[in-house]
Amino acid sequence: MSTWTPSELQRERIAYRRARARRSTLIAVVSSVVLIALVAVGIGSTPGWPRVRATFFDFHRGWEALPIVAQGLWLNIRVMLICAVLIVIFGMTLAIMRTLRGPIFFPLRVFAAAYTDVFRGLPLLLVIFLLGFGVPALQLRGLPNQAVIWGGAALVLTYSSYVAEVFRAGIESVHPSQRAAARSLGLTYRQTLRFVVLPQAVRRVLPPLLNDFVSLQKDSGLIAVLGVIDAIRAAQLETAEDFNFTPYVVAGLLFVALTIPLTRLTDYVARRQGWYGGGGGPV
Amino acid sequence: MSLLSLRGVRKVYGENVVLDGFDLDVDAGECVVLIGASGSGKSTLLRCVNLLETVDDGVVELAGVDITDPRVDADKVRSGIGIVFQSYNLFPHLSVLDNITLAPIRVHGVRRDVARGRALEMLERVGLADKATAKPDELSGGQQQRAAIARAMVNSPQLMLLDEVTSALDPELVGEVLDLLRELKSEGMTMLLCTHEMAFARDVADRVCFLHQGRPLEVGPPAQVLDAPHEPRTQEFLRRIRT
Ligand SMILES: Nc1ncnc2c1ncn2[C@@H]1O[C@H](COP(=O)(O)OP(=O)(O)OP(=O)(O)O)[C@@H](O)[C@H]1O
Ligand SMILES: [Mg+2]
Secondary structure (H helix, E strand, O other): OOOOOOOHHHHHHHHHHHHHHHHHHHHHHHHHHHHHHHHHHHHHOOOOHHHHHHHHOOHHHHHHHHHHHHHHHHHHHHHHHHHHHHHHHHHHHHHHHHHOOOHHHHHHHHHHHHHHHHHHHOOHHHHHHHHHHHHHHHOOOOOOOOHHHHHHHHHHHHHHHHHHHHHHHHHHHOOHHHHHHHHHOOOOHHHHHHHHHHHHHHHHHHHHHHHHHHHHHHHHHHHHHHOOOOHHHHHHHHHHHHOOOHHHHHHHHHHHHHHHHHHHHHHHHHHHOOOOOOOOOOO | OEEEEEEEEEEEEOOEEEEEEEEEEEEOOOEEEEEOOOOOOHHHHHHHHOOOOOOOEEEEEEOOEEOOOOOOOHHHHHHOEEEEEOOEOOOOOOOHHHHHHHHHHHOOOOOHHHHHHHHHHHHHHOOOHHHOOOOHHHOOHHHHHHHHHHHHHOOOOOEEEEEOOOOOOOHHHHHHHHHHHHHHHHOOOEEEEEOOOHHHHHHHOOEEEEEEOOEEEEEEOHHHHOOOOOOHHHHHHHHHHHO
């Protein structure tokens, strides 16, 4: 152990910084309280507020609907998890396809490029409708006809195109000298991709990737349009009983609660990698 | 017979003719040092020998085999040549040890524990035994350089290519790397390297080769090329570098 004790000057600095920090906290608290009070008073004094409160923020109604909506949310979670795995696999495949060189791979490159162009442009809701209502209508034998599967497939198809682009950006951000170094050691093209390029690429794009999964979590609610009983659809059914919209609010809150951990994780990873502000952290 | 032989090697980037009919022979166990102005093509030449660039004409022969023939297995040729890059190019996501064992394990099929043992020995030699688990960005420039040398050497290549291995080092570390290269040479390693430091060239070179306009303008023992150059261009280059 060293025998260092802070000098008079350093102690004075620390005390000063602490005082500043306390003051900042105080200002933040006061300004937040004032703002919230103003908003509350503002909304509360509108003529329609009592009606809105009764329709959207009925505590008892919300409490009643909670178990059913939460049960629906469990479906969203399962859909989300399974889709996320498939999306990573399919997105990575597309990204690798696009970076392949050589004439043999020309068709694969074109396919991957066309695919990402089309599915990045198509509104997700449209893909869900097309797959969810279109494919079962074909009455092809051997194909599953549960709505949830086709809704999930639509999520996978669409999100894979986003994720493929994220991966591709990561692959291309790895400096060519890294490939050169790997090849110089005798690694083949595939080995270079697998052991040198992809690990660096994935690490680098982790924050945008997690971001895409945050939106996947909430977009998994869109499969409700196919009649799948997920959180949104459950809320809708509840609402239909008495035209009280509180179950929707409950579903919304649950979705937010679901995404917050992932958002925080994204922030954490991004900060650790130095994505935010000055200071390039380790990559 | 020479281990490495370049005949009429040409390399062009767009309009820029970097190598223009380059001839050079390097004997087994010999150390040839390339010197020349910045941009004269020293790094390009090394990359052509290592097949990281395809030559636009001419032949590179390694141990009598034409390695510029498109039918040769370039990966196999590369795995027999060690190259240390000007910018180290260590893999930032791998520890120093994993940087060194990657090729032995994946390319040469060496067992993991054997590869680790050999890598640790190599690290000991370059004075980095305590840095085996460190990531490259936790090392100083000179330490990264030595790790890169260890990575290139661990495959026991028959030829080493070294690009400005001392340019980022302080004088004391230059001495260390120099010792390492001298040791390699005494073990019979064939080396082709380039540098801007004439003292370094004088120290390790059997022959010095001055590159000018894509050709080896003057080749000979260091005492001749560095101290009594015939060519006015060489004289001018050396004068400029000294001042
Ligand atoms: N990948 C590339 N694409 C286009 N031009 C290149 C490429 N690599 C090198 N060059 C050009 O080739 C010439 C020789 O470059 P090279 O790196 O071989 O020089 P050098 O002698 O190693 O210089 P230095 O001493 O500064 O390292 C330069 O004019 C450079 O601009
Ligand atoms: Mg160079």
